[in-house]
Amino acid sequence: MQASGGQGTRNCVSCGRQIAFDANVCPFCGHDYRMQMMAPVPQKKDSGMPVAGGVLIIIASLGYFLVGGLMAASGSVVFGLSLGASGVVVACGVLLLLLGVMSLLGGIFAIQKRHFGIAIIGGLFVIPSILGLIGLILVAISKDSFES
Ligand SMILES: [Zn+2]
Structure with a gap:
């Protein structure tokens, strides 16, 4: 200039x-x-794909909260098991809740286009759900949109 x-x-x-x-x-x-x-800063590719992927991952993570919450809360009441077995059911429920928290976090980061690694890990946890799998793919193919 x-x-x-x-x-x-x-x-x-x-x-x-x-x-x-x-x-x-x-x-x-x-x-x-x-x-x-x-002004002439190279603009980042503004893709909606990570946001869509993050939303799908969050929706899929809600399944963990639902199932995990039910298991942790009801335990032996629902399954009519002995005290030891109900403890296992509650532990499984808590584990599912933790998976839900991790995948929820991954979905939130995907929407914010931050922490690509955590977003991918969150997406991996929801692979059992078809929504989560689609979300993970959307996040994975839009790596360039994330802040490094
Ligand atoms: Zn002047």
């Missing part, structure tokens, strides 16, 4: 007054020249 060199001043494009050639901000009208310098 260097015009005829050697000149110490130029005219402000906004107010027309003389200002220092390398001034960042016009002292008269406040026109900010740094914005112009920052």
